[in-house]
Amino acid sequence: MSETVKHSLMFAFVGVLIILDGTTSFGIFAGSWNSALGILNMGLVSAIMALGVNLQWGFAGLFNVGIMGFTALGGLAVVLVSSSPTPGAWSQGGIGIIMALILGALTVVAAVFITKNMTKGKPRVLALTALLIAGFFAYRAVFDPAVSGVEAINPALYGSLGGLGLPVLLAWPAGGLLAAGAAWLIGKTALGLRSDYLAIATLGIAEIIIAIMKNEDWLSRGVKNVVGLPRPMRKEIVLQEDPGFLDTAASLGLDPVVASTLYVKITYSLLFTVVLLALLWMAQMGLKSPWGRMMRAIRDNEVAAEAMGKNVTRRHLQIFVLGSAICGVAGAMMTTLDGQLTPGTYNPLRFTFLIWVMVVVGGSGNNFGAVLGGIFIWFFWIKVEPMGAGLINFVTYGLAEDSALKLHLLDSTAHMRLFTMGLILLLVLRFSPRGLIPEK
Amino acid sequence: GGHAKEVKLGILFGFTGPIESLAPSMGAGAELAMAEVTKSGMLLDTATVTPMRADTGCIDNGLSTANAEKMLADGVSGIIGGDCSGVTGAILQNVAIPNGMVMISPSATSPGLSTMEDNGLFFRTAPSDAREGQVMAEVLTDRGVKSIALTYTNNDYGKGLADAIKTSFEAVGGEVTISAAHEDGKGDYSAEVGALASAGGDILVVAGYLDQGGLGIIQSSLDSGAFDKFGLPGGMIGDSLPANVGADLNGSFGQIAGSGGQGAEAYFAMAEEAGFDGSSPYSPESYDAAALVMLAMQAANSKDPADYGAKIMDVANAPGEKIYPGELGKALELLKAGTDIDYVGASAVELIGPGESAGSYREIEVTDGANKTVQFR
Amino acid sequence: MIVVEDVHKHFGGFHAVDGATLEIAKGSITGLIGPNGAGKTTLFNVIAGVLPPTSGRVKMDGEDITGLPPHTLFHKGLLRTFQIAHEFSSMTCRENLMMVPGGQSGETLWNTWFGRKRIADEERALRAKADEVMEFLTIEHISDLKAGQISGGQKKLLELGRTMMVDAKIVFLDEVGAGVNRTLLYTIADAIKRLNEERGYTFVVIEHDMEFIGRLCDPVICMAEGKVLAQGTLDEIKANEQVIEAYLGTGLKNKDKLEAGA
């Protein structure tokens, strides 16, 4: 069996799983198209994240454990771009906040300037310290009142700057840009050091990004969440009242509720698929070109690539920024799908380490593998719990209904998920270290 | 008509994730109500009620909507959940509203959810945090407190509540020296307590959870001598707090949603018999949430959400005969007979405006190592 | 062309290069010899920007290039090979060569999506050039093998080939001959000579094989213990007392001791 056929069959297998979930309710399957499409949609988003991580790990060996942070920044972009502006926020302090941020940035720029242009020694240390202290206090002096101004505007409903009120689809590329900007800053510091400290830097900065999003209410209401974000299509309840839609549904023999929910989900599926295919195409094109050759050369032997005129640090930075941007886009898509931004929900196990499982299981270094891994592992993430319950019921078949052990085990089925993900990762790393679809 | 013999109800809580320690008691509370109803054999001509649990992860929107979809596919007639306000919003917008499913949350307290367009499908047995802020301010002024330090658990509940307390208290002329967040489940709160102590204040108000960060903060404050008196909002009221902290807590005070101890006491006893901790946060509210759904079904004589959704407010509020935990069978009988009921339940349910708990509160003071109700507000 | 002024490179307390000063004339093929650990490779690494010097400077055509990163130096026309072959092991030999030229339009991501025609044309030219280089080095039969699979000598040739893909000004060769068979070595020597004569490349060659050095190099610089010990034509070097002592050797005084003991 040729490789291509084999790999196509794997994709087909995942497709069949999803179709089964839509059609039968046997065993772990839900037997509902809403459930199946829901899984598919998040699967597509996961696939995009895996694609971004695969770009970094598979093609440049960069170990990013801050995926969560970039995903969250994508989500933030959705709020900033598409939610409606808070009345009066800009006059109450929005401008002040922007000015404070500019002031802060200027301080940093000045500090860098001093470091570069003064010779080492006491005067430089003094100048730097004075500048930083002065800058910090000036920044706080402008920033704090502006923030209180914004946060005082009806905190139960607003209390933030709000967004620009633009179409939500625009937020997706914006999410990519925001994540790219953060990645650039991180990469510049962590990859520019004498040896590479990317892992710990991303691990930490992802947490810091989440902390900022949780605590800076003026930005996106912090832990108070932003709900009811706009969607790229009409809402189900609107559709359910649209005579035209009802007619179409009726002519297809569909219940209006089912038809409207499916309509929304299918639209999302199509949009996500388009984004996924576009990114996949771009990644593949890059990979098969001299650019990809250069990246492989760098991966094979950094020293030699450097000697052959390739700027390794810059290329690493480029690919790190690109991969992170893709995670940002995926994050924005996910927030759009959820219809809300909830900074408290970002957790490294789910948003960083699970993506790693997807990439490794799918096949590091192969874009198609990453996509397959993304959808496949997501399916498992959802279905492990029912599988676990089934398994425990089977194993404890002989035990009485109310035996303490059985009850304890059944209570714990939810924890099966983490356990199983670990198991899958270990099994793949051991027996198929190249993943389901290995790099060619 | 057309009553099936089985009613499935979904229980959608965060059995994993940050509140994984609360979820079991909440789930057990909801299941307790269902078991009670099934046992009574009164619901819709002896229908049995089957609970279906699924996980939200508390923070995992993707997982929770997927699980909600699965529940719908399995044919549930109502959802008890979600728990954390974040995922609750996600399930509501993406699953419940589009599918016309009734959802009743025992614990999502974010004021933001009040204004969500829910097509009359979303209810909650916990009051919005905005209300509690006012009550707390009253309690504080009545007790002559001039200044407070304020700390809150860093989620929408804590933050929203802290905002509400701060606004209300400052409106009546009180001073809030500091309002600082604490993360639940961190274990170490010395830095937070250091900052709070430094800011000072007559008492420390802890808008957190009694077996989470809130306890840690109180313990740490007492240990280091930073504060010796505490203001305790609803999330901090429960037997386990005085039990865990000991005599040092005497004199601290607070308030919790509820119009009287009778319902709660009855519930705690039932819970103890069933082998779980009924005083765990949101466990009473979970029992009530499940009870309300089933009572509304009986009132509408249908398990179709489109029918019974509208009845929830009716059974929850006066007029009618007051119903306490353990009396669900009686309530069903009354409803069948066409008599009005006013469900009080374990958490003194009273639903207002957008389908959320009105929030009458009882003021509590810790005396001799136990929570004593001082008065009602 | 290249001027090295009092370069020091210390690893911890160890002085690998300890005040080397030398000059490399344009158009020359300079031989660099010296005992193992004399600091030759380290000096190469300092000049090529792989290691920052502890002190001292390096100039190229009058311009201070101390501490510039290798990729910048590459674009200034300074190339080097490695003592231990640094091939791109998972790429074919042809790809190893084709990746070398800088400024390929296909190295810009944008072009890989929207400038595919131009890339295709460039690639064709590159491929032709790579094939030509491989033919020159008599390794055309391995062009499609992964570079990780070829022999050590072939890797050395491949490294040399990489320097031929662009118009270099100066090329540093670190023991090209090691592990290369004699006949081939002389082919390489010829190639170096031709590049030097036809294209005007300047070469600096580290080599332990005196015959190879003799065929190619003038002048020869001998290093020892991180310093330049002597400089001159090979014959002068061979006659230099210090060089004989440090590198070429005269024999052992201990010999008698062994016999006495045995």
Add this chain to the structure above:
Amino acid sequence: MDLLNALVALTNYVMIPAVAYGSQLALGALGVTMIYAVLRFSNFAHGDTMAFGTMVTILVTWWMQSMGINLGPLPTALLALPFGILGCMALLLFTDRVVYRFYREQKAKPVIFVMVSLGVMFMMNGLVRFIIGPGDQRFSDGERFIVSARDFKAMTGLREGLAFKTSQGITIITAVVVVAALFWFLNRTRTGKSMRAYSDNEDLALLSGINPERVVMYTWMIVAGLATIAGVLYGLDKSFKPFTYFQLLLPIFAAAIVGGLGNPIGAIAGGFVIAFSEVSITYAWKKILRYLMPENLEPDGLVQLLSTDYKFAVSFVILLIVLLFKPTGLFKGKSV
């Protein structure tokens, strides 16, 4: 000016908590650094290893309490600790046998080990919750205080109280003892030296007849001990919760790297640097300044550099600053 009260306040709110927390971090970081030095990778499962060891200790503690065994004023958990360590050793040796050893034989690259440890992390995470559940567990008993704030005030008549908890005392003493024992072991015993030798140069260790598998085994055993002790101390001082232990991974890594990965002294220093900076940068200095400054100069604000929300962000900022100026950490780590 009231120097005494200022000093007491400083000790009470900054010094004691930071020293106790620092000791716990240091013990955790020591475990990470040992694995890094000998097995050459950062173990992402370390937080969960701590949780596992602590869990075993807790289960044994409960059993002992139910049997009426106790240590009087000291927590029973100290008696149960050896069992926890044994349990943790068993788990780690088992994991090594069925998971890591294969990769060692394959001479897998360290980054592969890192990914393997991610898998182990997931599994241990699930395992601990499976057994003890996800909730908060308290298991400290015995006397709570060595000196309580109230007693201190009564004793000295100062306005500020000084509290010193038993758990803090135990933490500090245990940390000192454990660290001393570890250093004695590494520098004075044959096995300890062989571990350092292996860490320095694997091949040469082999040539000297040192059995790598034994070194690895001892390392896991020591790591099990360190992790369990750190976890139990943390749990006694605060409380036990699986998720908290997973999150401890971040400051522990930061501590190990700030100190210089692979260097035990660095791990300890790193632990204290992180703990002290976390506490002091987010501490509101208002109170202390009020004692020190003349009446009219008292600060209005809280005099807090960063709000406590960003407490743990501090560890990473410190980390980045250290790495920018000293890429190998405060004490020269293994990496170049």
Add this chain to the structure above:
Amino acid sequence: MSGNPYQNDRGNKDASITSTSGRSTIEPGLKHSGEVKPVIGDSPFLVGDTMTGGYGKGPDILHECTIAVNPGEIAVIVGPNGAGKSTAMKAVFGMLNVRSGKVLLDGEDITNLSPQDRVVKGMGFVPQTSNIFTSLTVEENLEMGAFIRTDDIRNTMEQIYHLFPILKDKRNQAAGELSGGQRQQVAVGRALMTQPKVLMLDEPTAGVSPIVMDELFDRIIEVARTGIPILMVEQNARQALEIADKGYVLVQGRNAYTGTGKELLADPEVRKSFLGG
């Protein structure tokens, strides 16, 4: 890059999660020791007999290469860079897959033994590079050399300090702080601490100044005089061959010339190709 997927780190160099210093470079799959067979017939004390092999799945580096040494002898391997001299040493020591041929020591066939077990059998080896524990003190380095011994090692240590007096002065200094020559002395000393039956040295004088080199050769001769056979690789071929009882010239993994040191030094062909005339 090897074909082994477990060894593919995709060029990752992240210092915050992985450390590469001091990692083993020995081939995977050489852990387990096989049986030791007695040898029938007469053979040199240590001999690597017609060894063929290479690294991993890579090409053969050694081609039917034979190297032997007897008590009291110094055998020297010379040859151009990359000829396989170090590889031959590693093969004799079991750090390499020998595909055909065998290794005999003291009348036993030890081809199937792991390096550790060869140490136990009495082989001492000083590698060409990274041959000391840089972070350990000099004395600890020596102690580690005696790791497999259970008897009192103080005597041996005194002997070593006697042989290399400089080490005694520096006994409490980290070995990484020593000069190149001193390091080599530590390395040889460490190997001698096992009280080996045979000592193998890979370029002991690499990177060592001529004076120290003489010194080292001196010491090596002294060691040889105690009856320990010495097998060494030397770049300073001329000098080495002068003290050698037996010389092997390797070219591309094959025995090109074999003879006594004197013979090789006299051979014009050898002089021309390898000794610089």
